[in-house]
Amino acid sequence: MAFDGLVISNLVYELNQTILNAKISKIAQPENDELLFTLKGSNGQFRLAMSASASLPFLYLTETNKPSPLTAPNFCMLLRKHIANGRIIKIYQPHMERIIRFDIEHLDEMGDLCQKTLIVELMGKHSNIIFCSSDGTIIDSIKHVSSMMSSVREVLPGRAYCIPATQEDKLNPLEVTEEVFMESVMKKPVSITKAIYGSFTGISPVIANEICYRASIDGDMPVDSLDADGKKHLFHNFSWMMEDVKNHNYCPNIITRGREPIDFSCFRLSEYVHTALDQKIMQNTDHADTNAYTMTEYDSISKVLEEYYASKNIYTRIRQKSVDLRKIVSTALERNRKKYQLQQKQLKDTEKRDKYKVYGELIHTYGYDLEEGAKQLEALNYYTNENVKIPLDPTLDAKANAQKYFDKYGKLKRTYEALTDLIEETKSEIDHLESIATSLDIALTEDDLVQIKEELVEYGYIKRKRTDKKAKIKSKPFHYISSDGYHMYVGKNNYQNEELTFKFATGNDWWFHAKGMPGSHVVVKTNNETDLPDRMFEEAGKLAGYYSSGRDSDKIEIDYLQKKNVKKPNGSAPGFVVYYTNFSLTVHPDISGLTLVE
Template structure:
């Protein structure tokens, strides 16, 4: 996340959460802090703020789909809870145009902070009227591998840090020094001096101008080359391109998510993190890509990071499985080569038996030579004399040695043949699994292969588990009165067949954390996306479920239909109403085309 995009998110956060009260604080993983904020007189009243300092994707934004808590409490988390529970968020400030954000909280000194995790969501915490406000500052440094969170007291001293690097507790916090130039005050001559070197324009902008990451630096270069098709574009046009990017940023209101493929066709098996871009402005560099506008930077950021993490995780798991399989195949091929060597070392057991028998048959006529005995070969029709090599003193001793070698070679050949057959079967199975990995088009398929191999998929609970899309116990049951579908991401989607079935599906089958969907303003089926508590539903799955809700409604023949969705816990039955009639306390909407894309599962009653 570059500084210019971060500035738009900070501006949005000021509008959304200033004055909100901190109700809960937890760690989604060792690098990600989550805060539940209560906003009086706003709907929804509760929102979650995510602050992640993961080296690959450091970021700050609101989230709708809250990751489950998987990290053990740390001293940092315990101190943040003690200092921030019940506090109100009074200020959000981005330092310069850098990737550094300060969150200032105030709490009445007498506010009790011993709130249990099971406290009511609407519970308020009030201090006495004569209490003194305590200020606490949370600083988010989003500098890639150096990213960190710092908890400061009112004097600016570091009380705790999330990662074990950066300024230590007890030190007065000082923002990292920066020699980069402020883009908003940069004039033409200063800009010419910056880009006059031998480096490419985009690289010069990233190195010298604050807030410019790869996205907007590359955009300046793309616009520059469009303005100047000649072989050597002029510096003045480069400055014009630079100013056009800043002007677009200054008036941007809605983020744009660019993807090489439309989001509904996003496939992590074929995509990479470079195939999606989050921008505050229209991009010349992404001409020809699919562009989706969003109302909120936080919504767009949540979808963006979900897409890139899914693509990255898919590619990482596929690469890990391929490395594991290649290592296992190489291990067995080495073993096969060693077995071939052992077999050659054992020799021909029939030859050893034949020589032993000839030595015994010629025991009284054998002629000693420096390297063995000369004997008549009775197996040769011409009865030629051959030499049998041996160092034994007598033909009888030599024969005993060859019979021992015969038994050893014969037994060894049988064992080697058995082991070779096992290795060939294992190699065949490993190569078959290699083809499955190559053909896999969804993360659950790779996770299934990993479990078949006895490997724990990356992200299991021991290291911050992300559950698989469906719960076998819930997803496999026969449920009467519903159509059962499975999304492209492996999530179970249930569709009610009648009004009575809708009511049973919503209030008896669905869990409070499942996602509920229905065509807005039209009679139709209730649709449920089953998920684990706190699990993020991918955009593609949400789209496919919404398309089902539109298709199984009286708006089926419309070109587009508005579909509302929310968590099941926000759906309630209207007293004394007909079956299937409900009211929603919170919901969101999206517009889709009525159609069936999800796979039908033929297990319904």
Template sequence: MYKNYLYLLRAVVELNELIKNHSIREIYTQEKDKLFISIPDQNFEKKHLIISANPQKPYLIVRNNHSKAKKNYKNFFEEFLPSKINLVEIADNDRIIRFSCDNFYIYFLVRGANTNIILMDLNNNLFPFKKIEEEKLKIVSEEFQKCHFVSSYDHILKDLQVMNDEDLLKTYKFIDRKIQTEFLTKGVELKTVITDFLFNEIIVARDDSNASIIFQPYVVDDAEIIGKFDTYQDAINAFVSNYYSLSKEKVLTANIRKFVNNELERLSAKLNNLKARIEIGSREDEYANYGNLLLINISALKKGLDKIQVKNFEGKEVTIKLDPKLTPQKNIERYFDKAKSEKIEYEKSIELYNELKNKFDYLKNVDRKLENDLSLDELENIEKQLGIKKKMELQDKSQPNFRHFLVDGKYHVYVGKDSKNNDELTLRFAKQNDYWFHARSVSGSHVVLRVDNPKEPVPKSVLKKVASLAAYYSKAKSAGLAPVSYTFKKYVVKKKGMEAGKVALLKEEVLLVKPEIPPECETVD
């Protein structure tokens, strides 16, 4: 919760009191993903603002006494220094913090894997702390120009007076799923949650059950409270120091427990399905009998029949379904093939059930072991036996290598990066009922709108926003309006001999849109 927008807004308000009008003497790094900004004052010669651009742990901390390393450091932005911090601000609805200085701005973007610190000079030239692709840098620059920055709570407090909870949810994208599931579902009003984040004391606590440090405005059950703090800076200092003091054993235990619980849940569902299948029994004899009965009555069979009534070996009449497209002989062979397949499938179901049951029992045993205090060696051995590292590596490699956006906080959109990437997106990643977009008559990226529920219609407004993305990532980017073709992925085909990135459409519709990244479209890391 410490990196939630509301808490970052609170941090900005505090930073103006702590470091506004301070002169920046030096900017350097001596730890991975951390930028150290020297801002000495009369009381503290070694005062620093430390910004962590670590994707997992982004934060801003003011330390009154920090000593620069004697070696293994690297200076940044020397040509712009010294300079004075005139104001600290944050985008009014996004996690972008801006430090306005005499001759430049420093932007701190909290963006998951794309978290970064970027200096922008007065000519709008960008100098990133962490390397970033030129194309992404242009997008970021455009974002900076569109943002409206604030340095107080006024805009939110004004909306709290006139908006109901529903309007607030629509207006502010910082009201994320975590806030909704952890607080709103427990009956706390949204307005109360927002004001508690902005003004209430911050509770920092240790939750040993999942080896984590909690940072939020409310007391947590079964967690050991480290402290209750009136300021964000005091709370974040306590959070960071305690986070790094978590033992490796606790972190590893939490990771293994999470993995084991997920696997047990997955295996339980499979075992229930297999058990139900086994209890039904094998239909091998039934299908073999149908094949023999059809063979005996082959003279009565004709192509085009969808069923036939015959007497079984006990003299009772039975109805056997037929495939009207098949010949009599093929229908007979079909039932003998089904009998053979049924036998194999039934035996495999029993075999798989026993195999999964052994895995399930093993994981239950591991789960019981985790209740004890295991040594690091024991935990690493369990991690190795379960193959957790390998599975995580495979998951990372399987992540789609496309630009990824979220439209209206709900719809996932993927954009190809080049011709080969377009083919991968369209031919291997996209599902049949996903929407597919491409700017008409010009080269550009393939764009896929993921449709998780085909029965739920996608609003036309969303289709237009995705079409705008497709136009933006095409040669029509600079046009006032551009036509964009869209259709379901199942109507997109690649004919033999087509070049990489080239496809044909069996049917299409066209939208005329402005090439842009819509405001309601956010980058996903």
């Protein structure tokens, strides 16, 4: 995980610079596995947030306050009883572990000076917040771990605290010598990257890969593929990074792809940096990538952690909330696509209908002297001036054979007419479902999902319970401001697209949409101006490309026209439009430079 021992060391250094000797003025527990301390010290007031969440554990300084339950949980009450108004006298990280210990000095009920320790373990699903007495006895923890849950270590009141045994065989990277590195690391029968992160406490696969990259070594290669010089060069790069840790030369940063955060670190990740630079150079070429990496540097690791986890939580939470809706849409899409393929195959079979009609006519024309029991008729096709051989049923006369072909023709003609309508309906349903799937990809809040669910209910994909009332819609379209000050609006789903295009936009406003694919309607309010800058059209086109199913493409073709030329067919699904005259432009769907109005 990215929250490794090196990030912890950066965080501990920052905490020592800010909250060491600060007084704990408030303790809150806003979530079952989360604490929020308000601290006052010589540097001012700070809030320290920490979480033992199995999916996203964290600890960082924040300016954000969170509402707490009216009745404080037991663990929160216990901490208030013991360390409220206490002073943090020591903050440290044992042996580069993913653990932060806070030694807290406080007065007991008798007014005597006492010391307690709060231990925050940031270890993925094993994360915990443990409160101990000065002799190491566990007073309580935010999560209880019994012997039934773990055979390795119990975390229960009254037990002695011990560091998790998962790292017992690992070395402290700050203390390793070249001799130990060569003997303990460079002789393992695994890949170079795995040898590094598997040998040292606090080093994640991301950092191990970064060390290899800095040494210009392929980390996926086996250790024994390196010669003596290669191993020595690798150790030097490893040592240089550890020197940066010892000297607190950190560079907190977040790596994003598009708008989604994918990683963070307390050191510059060279591979991402070089990729981002390459993409920046290529941005004006035909090979630009909307999934290009971007590295943003910060002056505080707490800011990195807060922003990363806030952003990551949005994506994670919305993905989890939309799982059921995505399953409904994907199931309906799969069913309709199979039906569409079957209908297309059946339609292809009806292509023979005209041939059967001609066969019937030719038998009527030339079959008057047909011998009894004949198996075929050779005749001139007067439509093409070619001779054709017509198979016959020898048990039937010419008239009956002709009627048989006319019957086949009539059946295939009726099938063709019915299938043509059915295929159009199925294709419309597929287009509608694909637009809903794109809306789910665009959704950022639970309010956005509510409106999508309402559409699925209205069109029968979800049954509304009798007790359910129609949901109150709070979701609003995205609102951007162009570089030249024009207001641009982006629909998040089909209902918003419909509203934007046919109720919000006026005739001279400009309308944009990705060509030939599901996506948002983008409306630019022109205020009846006629001479608009080219940059505005390009930026609106980028929005239409980004909020479409083709956002990952290098280039997207965008159709744009004035709203007065956009029409809605009667009875069509929400957001479905037609237009017959339009302009086109090709854009790279990168909206990182556009201003979103909250």
